[in-house]
Amino acid sequence: ARGLFAGLAAHAIAPTSGFATSAIALVFALAAHENGWPVPRGGSQAISDALASYLREQGGTIRTGSEVKRLDELPPARAYIFDTSPSALARIAGLGSAYSHYRYGASAFKIDYALSGPVPWTAEAARRAGTVHLGPDARTIDTALRAAVDGRDPSVPFLITAQPSLTDPSRAPEGRHVFWVYGHVPAGWEGDATDVIERQLERFAPGFRDLVLARAVSGPPELAARNANYVGGDIACGAFSGLQTLLRPKLARVPYATAHPAVFLCSSATPPGPGVHGMSGHHAAKAVWRRLRAA
Ligand SMILES: Cc1cc2nc3c(=O)[nH]c(=O)nc-3n(C[C@H](O)[C@H](O)[C@H](O)COP(=O)(O)OP(=O)(O)OC[C@H]3O[C@@H](n4cnc5c(N)ncnc54)[C@H](O)[C@@H]3O)c2cc1C
Numbered sequence: 001a002r003g004l005f006a007g008l009a010a011h012a013i014a015p016t017s018g019f020a021t022s023a024i025a026l027v028f029a030l031a032a033h034e035n036g037w038p039v040p041r042g043g044s045q046a047i048s049d050a051l052a053s054y055l056r057e058q059g060g061t062i063r064t065g066s067e068v069k070r071l072d073e074l075p076p077a078r079a080y081i082f083d084t085s086p087s088a089l090a091r092i093a094g095l096g097s098a099y100s101h102y103r104y105g106a107s108a109f110k111i112d113y114a115l116s117g118p119v120p121w122t123a124e125a126a127r128r129a130g131t132v133h134l135g136p137d138a139r140t141i142d143t144a145l146r147a148a149v150d151g152r153d154p155s156v157p158f159l160i161t162a163q164p165s166l167t168d169p170s171r172a173p174e175g176r177h178v179f180w181v182y183g184h185v186p187a188g189w190e191g192d193a194t195d196v197i198e199r200q201l202e203r204f205a206p207g208f209r210d211l212v213l214a215r216a217v218s219g220p221p222e223l224a225a226r227n228a229n230y231v232g233g234d235i236a237c238g239a240f241s242g243l244q245t246l247l248r249p250k251l252a253r254v255p256y257a258t259a260h261p262a263v264f265l266c267s268s269a270t271p272p273g274p275g276v277h278g279m280s281g282h283h284a285a286k287a288v289w290r291r292l293r294a295a
Pocket of ligand 1: 227277
């Protein structure tokens with residue numbers, strides 16, 4: 001039970017004894033007991049596609065493929081809502097040092113696999129699970145998180161793994177599987193964690209390596225290059241440390257508002273943070289609505 005709870009808490013990339021990490025673990029546990037952790041049919045892209053089609057239905061238009069560097073590149077509007085890091089927003093909207101105290105956290109090392117068969121977990125129950133955590137115990141999990149946060153190389157990483165093709169057969173040809181795994185590494189880390197990760201997988205699923213048809217590896221530099229919000233490869237867009245765990249991006253009555261009356265922030269650098277998709281945007285939209293109605 002301790003190992004299970006520590007694994008849930010470790011989704012916040014912070015030592016498991018950190019501020020409010022037990023609350024985060026409880027949210028994950030409640031969601032798991034309510035419905036299980038859902039896996040979108042067709043992949044996470046299906047969620048973006050559904051949201052995009054709803055926006056279009058409401059008359060919205062979407063432009064992709066261009067990085068916004070300055071506010072004045074955008075057409076005139078009553079409100080601009082940025083899904084960016086606070087540091088990027090300060091540069092884009094000329095907010096000076098408004099977020100200079102905002103801290104970014106440790107990163108992840110992620111591997112995506114194509115497998116010739118299901119992961120051969122020794123534990124029978126794990127073979128039916130969409131998500132499997134490899135700690136295996138609370139102490140090892142805490143040590144792994146602490147190393148990443150303190151800037152040390154991973155030795156026995158805590159791994160979060162998922163095998164979506166178990167519940168969504170559309171993800172892979174019949175009999176084959178897709179599987180991803182990530183462990184935690186220091187911010188900006190440029191090493192290769194493939195071997196330490198696969199050693200840990202082999203420990204709990206002997207024969208895993210023999211099933212690998214292909215792998216795609218992303219460390220902090222690749223994650224950061226793919227998404228500007230992942231500063232130093234921090235997939236949470238901000239460290240879970242001290243009050244910043246809850247009060248993001250800084251202590252403010254309306255954390256989504258900025259010093260510019262028309263500019264708002266809606267990314268996971270705002271409450272309630274990452275891992276609760278859409279809620280930051282939902283609250284930011286309400287803040288914008290209140291501002292526009294008051295104007
Ligand atoms: C490997 C991995 C596994 C995860 N697993 C889970 C999970 O199982 N469950 C869960 O709930 N969460 C999970 N998360 C976390 C979740 O993906 C994030 O918390 C969530 O996507 C954050 O949403 P966001 O809107 O803040 O930013 P993002 O989804 O990162 O979107 C920001 C977008 O803005 C774009 N952008 C940034 N700057 C600019 C700019 N200047 N101009 C134009 N575009 C810009 C970026 O390219 C990006 O497309 C996972 C994350 C990773 C990386």
